[in-house]
Amino acid sequence: MMIKVSNLFILLLFFNISFAQKKNKKNNFPKSTSAQERVISNYNDLNNNGSLLQNINFRNIGPTVMSGRVVDLDVNPNDPANFYVAYASGGLWETKNHGNTFTPLFDNQMVMTIGDIKVDWNKDIIYVGTGENNSSRSSYSGNGIYKSSDNGKNWTHIGLDDSHHIGRIIIHPNDSEVLWIAALGHLYSENIERGVYKSVNGGESWIKTLYVNELTGAIDLIIDESNPDILYASMWEKDRKAWNFDGAGLGSGIYKSTDGGINWLEISGGSSGFPDTEGTGRIGLDISRSNPNILYAILDNQDRKESQKVNDNDDLNKDQIRDITVENFLKISDKKLNSFLRTNRFPPKYSSSLIKSMIERGDILPYSLVEYLEDSNSLLYDTPVIGAEVYMSEDSGLTWNKVNQDDLFSLFYSYGYYFGEIRVDPQNPAKVYTMGVPLVKSNDYGKTWESIDYENMHGDYHALWLNPNRSGHLIVGNDGGVNISYDDGSNWMKYNSTSVGQFYDINIDMKEPYNVYGGFQDNGVWMGPSDYTSSLRWHSSGQYPWKSIYGGDGMQTEIDFRDNETVYTGSQFGNYSRINTRTGERKRITPSHVLGERPYRWNWETPIYLSRHNQDILYMGSNKFHRSLNQGDNFETLSNDLTNGGIKGNVSYGTLTTIIESDLKFGLIYVGSDDGLIHISKDGGISWENISSSLPNNMWVSGIYPSKFKQSRVYLALNGYRWDNFSPMVYISEDYGLNWSKIGHNLPMEPVNVIIEDNENESLIYVGTDHGVYASLDFGNTFSPFSKGLSGAPVHDLVVHPRDNDLVVGTHGRSVYIADVSYLQKIDETVLSKSLYLFKNDKIKFSNRWGSKNWSGQTIEPSIQFVIYSDSVQEINLVITSNDEVVYNEKRKLDYGLNFIENNLYDENDEKYLSKGKYKLQVTNLDKYSSIIEFEIN
Numbered sequence: 026m027m028i029k030v031s032n033l034f035i036l037l038l039f040f041n042i043s044f045a046q047k048k049n050k051k052n053n054f055p056k057s058t059s060a061q062e063r064v065i066s067n068y069n070d071l072n073n074n075g076s077l078l079q080n081i082n083f084r085n086i087g088p089t090v091m092s093g094r095v096v097d098l099d100v101n102p103n104d105p106a107n108f109y110v111a112y113a114s115g116g117l118w119e120t121k122n123h124g125n126t127f128t129p130l131f132d133n134q135m136v137m138t139i140g141d142i143k144v145d146w147n148k149d150i151i152y153v154g155t156g157e158n159n160s161s162r163s164s165y166s167g168n169g170i171y172k173s174s175d176n177g178k179n180w181t182h183i184g185l186d187d188s189h190h191i192g193r194i195i196i197h198p199n200d201s202e203v204l205w206i207a208a209l210g211h212l213y214s215e216n217i218e219r220g221v222y223k224s225v226n227g228g229e230s231w232i233k234t235l236y237v238n239e240l241t242g243a244i245d246l247i248i249d250e251s252n253p254d255i256l257y258a259s260m261w262e263k264d265r266k267a268w269n270f271d272g273a274g275l276g277s278g279i280y281k282s283t284d285g286g287i288n289w290l291e292i293s294g295g296s297s298g299f300p301d302t303e304g305t306g307r308i309g310l311d312i313s314r315s316n317p318n319i320l321y322a323i324l325d326n327q328d329r330k331e332s333q334k335v336n337d338n339d340d341l342n343k344d345q346i347r348d349i350t351v352e353n354f355l356k357i358s359d360k361k362l363n364s365f366l367r368t369n370r371f372p373p374k375y376s377s378s379l380i381k382s383m384i385e386r387g388d389i390l391p392y393s394l395v396e397y398l399e400d401s402n403s404l405l406y407d408t409p410v411i412g413a414e415v416y417m418s419e420d421s422g423l424t425w426n427k428v429n430q431d432d433l434f435s436l437f438y439s440y441g442y443y444f445g446e447i448r449v450d451p452q453n454p455a456k457v458y459t460m461g462v463p464l465v466k467s468n469d470y471g472k473t474w475e476s477i478d479y480e481n482m483h484g485d486y487h488a489l490w491l492n493p494n495r496s497g498h499l500i501v502g503n504d505g506g507v508n509i510s511y512d513d514g515s516n517w518m519k520y521n522s523t524s525v526g527q528f529y530d531i532n533i534d535m536k537e538p539y540n541v542y543g544g545f546q547d548n549g550v551w552m553g554p555s556d557y558t559s560s561l562r563w564h565s566s567g568q569y570p571w572k573s574i575y576g577g578d579g580m581q582t583e584i585d586f587r588d589n590e591t592v593y594t595g596s597q598f599g600n601y602s603r604i605n606t607r608t609g610e611r612k613r614i615t616p617s618h619v620l621g622e623r624p625y626r627w628n629w630e631t632p633i634y635l636s637r638h639n640q641d642i643l644y645m646g647s648n649k650f651h652r653s654l655n656q657g658d659n660f661e662t663l664s665n666d667l668t669n670g671g672i673k674g675n676v677s678y679g680t681l682t683t684i685i686e687s688d689l690k691f692g693l694i695y696v697g698s699d700d701g702l703i704h705i706s707k708d709g710g711i712s713w714e715n716i717s718s719s720l721p722n723n724m725w726v727s728g729i730y731p732s733k734f735k736q737s738r739v740y741l742a743l744n745g746y747r748w749d750n751f752s753p754m755v756y757i758s759e760d761y762g763l764n765w766s767k768i769g770h771n772l773p774m775e776p777v778n779v780i781i782e783d784n785e786n787e788s789l790i791y792v793g794t795d796h797g798v799y800a801s802l803d804f805g806n807t808f809s810p811f812s813k814g815l816s817g818a819p820v821h822d823l824v825v826h827p828r829d830n831d832l833v834v835g836t837h838g839r840s841v842y843i844a845d846v847s848y849l850q851k852i853d854e855t856v857l858s859k860s861l862y863l864f865k866n867d868k869i870k871f872s873n874r875w876g877s878k879n880w881s882g883q884t885i886e887p888s889i890q891f892v893i894y895s896d897s898v899q900e901i902n903l904v905i906t907s908n909d910e911v912v913y914n915e916k917r918k919l920d921y922g923l924n925f926i927e928n929n930l931y932d933e934n935d936e937k938y939l940s941k942g943k944y945k946l947q948v949t950n951l952d953k954y955s956s957i958i959e960f961e962i963n
Contacts, residue, residue: 095502130177154191269674304328325441477514544579599627697726793820
């Protein structure tokens with residue numbers, strides 16, 4: 026509880042009234058999913074009678090040379106070779122050899138996203154706080170706290186189901202039963218399960234001891250280990266929507282408890298010296314172990330900078346043009362105006378003379394140049410906020426002083442919500458580290474700062490461990506993985522062997538073996554061979570099989586199958602290019618709007634699609650539909666706005682999210698938007714019809730898939746993640762979207778990110794959700810989960826290779842998985858009607874070397890895979906005969922669904938491998954039902 030002291034009463038009363046007025050302005054937003062609904066749905070999913078797909082095995086093909094976002098580290102203070110790494114959406118991993126190898130520990134829980142971890146090194150207990158706390162557009166929600174007492178072999182969920190995102194976990198230094206949790210709460214909706222929680226029984230029960238309001242959660246928590254009754258918490262008010270992120274507010278502040286976290290008093294604001302304004306954003310905290318009176322705080326200050334007058338000799342900028350008169354604009358020198366046009370990437374056709382003549386004719390106003398440049402992205406990136414500030418207290422939080430003399434704006438820019446961590450050296454309170462872009466260090470109590478970035482490090486930092494026994498030994502986590510330094514940041518080594526890449530999108534080419542392409546979160550666009558198996562051989566050869574082909578946040582890719590080297594791809598907000606992967610040639614292709622029009626609105630993951638009917642034709646979507654007939658050299662805009670028009674905010678919204686053309690008919694095109702609209706064009710994009718009126722409103726269109734078998738059939742996936750709505754929304758239409766029927770009736774409460782149809786089997790449908798991959802054999806009515814070889818990472822994209830019959834899975838946390846689905850494609854009503862069904866085998870090539878030893882002393886054996894469908898869990902006899910003589914006989918237990926049985930063709934009677942000839946395989950169950958096939962060794 027918070028202590029309401031008398032001198033704060035009026036201020037608190039005023040705040041509560043103002044907040045009540047703010048929160049009473051209710052909007053008609055979609056309802057978020059309750060924690061109970063998620064738990065019941067997950068329980069039903071995990072406790073079914075087995076999946077028909079359970080034995081289809083996936084293999085991970087990387088890449089591993091770079092990583093995904095690290096959110097936390099916990100290191101054994103007595104043995105720093107042993108530490109744990111928590112990834113935003115890649116799970117929990119442990120190393121016992123300084124990061125040379127890692128083992129995953131948290132792959133099969135209800136969620137895999139992590140905000141914070143804490144290890145009780147005395148009792149070997151691991152606590153995982155689920156739900157990333159960095160509040161980015163892909164920060165997945167968790168479902169509370171998990172505990173393991175056997176190093177991750179088994180996990181127990183211990184509460185706070187509806188907290189969604191965890192900021193910090195603290196264990197009492199002298200009593201392992203006492204825990205404190207900083208719960209951040211929902212990302213996209215209001216809720217009350219947020220604030221600081223305490224447990225005195227190892228997490229069996231919790232009490233909430235600090236709460237501000239439904240938009241404010243606890244983001245950080247520190248303890249004075251010399252006096253564990255003293256704790257400090259930072260609260261963060263934020264309100265994220267798909268179109269706007271308000272990452273600051275009056276609810277943000279620093280609180281202190283002197284009675285073990287039962288009662289709390291705000292120690293920021295007022296005369297403390299620490300800001301308490303509408304611009305007070307995320308706050309990170311740390312305490313000096315060597316002098317606990319000293320505290321540090323890193324603040325994301327979203328208050329605006331004071332406006333600075335522009336010198337007459339400075340370059341022209343858009344703020345000078347904003348209110349300028351026509352008369353004064355025409356006085357600007359051509360040199361200065363041309364420099365402005367080129368700097369701001371106006372198309373080359375717009376010269377100073379053309380602009381001035383357009384203004385003189387009245388075609389445009391000077392302000393049109395500002396309009397041309399300003400969209401929601403400019404509100405996000407060009408906002409002149411104060412940014413990162415470092416504060417220090419030398420009196421246990423009674424007073425605070427801003428200590429950074431260096432301007433740290435570039436540490437966070439305007440997106441400090443993504444960072445907010447600060448660390449003080451355990452042995453030296455003058456040495457401080459803080460993280461953003463880049464990693465910086467101060468040796469003088471935060472006054473001056475230097476970068477300790479290195480060329481083999483990623484620029485976005487979220488976690489840092491300082492060795493309490495050896496100053497200068499650092500382990501850091503960033504968007505590219507883990508780095509270790511033993512000389513206080515002068516040199517770093519990279520330790521990435523985990524396959525934890527965060528893909529937004531994947532695609533394939535038609536080479537042999539085929540390549541997989543994909544865009545990563547803040548790690549560019551990569552391509553790599555589909556047959557890759559992770560190894561360290563490239564350390565010797567210098568040739569890592571995966572190659573980076575584009576930078577930034579990597580987005581969608583389209584590949585020209587005619588040469589398998591012309592690739593269309595790009596980075597966030599529509600910055601796309603055509604590249605040649607063999608020659609390295611690159612050309613920017615993003616279409617530009619016309620002066621006098623407002624900028625196009627581009628989605629973070631702008632959709633593109635290369636026509637399968639003519640691969641010179643490229644489609645691209647902003648809030649409008651664009652078509653190029655010459656490989657992106659020129660575009661024509663064929664539509665009006667195909668969204669609801671956008672909403673004012675600092676995030677691009679009212680944008681297209683998906684474009685796809687029917688394989689059966691040229692010009693039959695579907696597009697979907699982030700605000701819930703679906704349009705169809707039957708004439709190549711010339712005219713459009715809205716086909717979404719009967720669907721849920723305001724949902725993100727995450728996938729549209731026209732059938733390859735029936736022209737009028739189309740599948741659809743909607744996604745409510747940005748409302749904290751986790752309902753699986755998948756639909757089918759048999760009449761070009763005129764009418765929609767809901768399918769996927771047994772899918773768990775997991776937002777659906779992608780839906781596709783199989784290439785060979787008309788009734789086979791796949792979906793990827795925030796927690797897995799599912800397939801349906803009845804046109805999407807019911808689904809079964811894949812599991813073998815997979816983790817529970819979010820699945821962003823799926824592709825079935827048209828030649829190799831592989832299902833390629835792009836995850837946002839575990840890179841790429843591939844499985845052979847050729848036998849699944851063969852399942853139809855005939856197969857499903859049988860108790861047992863044996864699939865035919867290809868011929869087997871005989872070798873005289875069977876039974877001999879290879880150079881390493883291993884026996885060379887043949888291998889054949891018998892594939893059997895079983896309608897239940899049952900025992901069978903598996904018999905191989907030659908000329909009615911039994912040469913192999915064994916009992917096997919089959920799982921429900923597909924079973925893959927490996928056999929080495931060893932004749933038990935003659936004690937030798939089978940020779941050339943024709944054989945019969947028969948499987949028989951206890952009910953004497955049999956299935957027989959023939960196979961041949963030649």
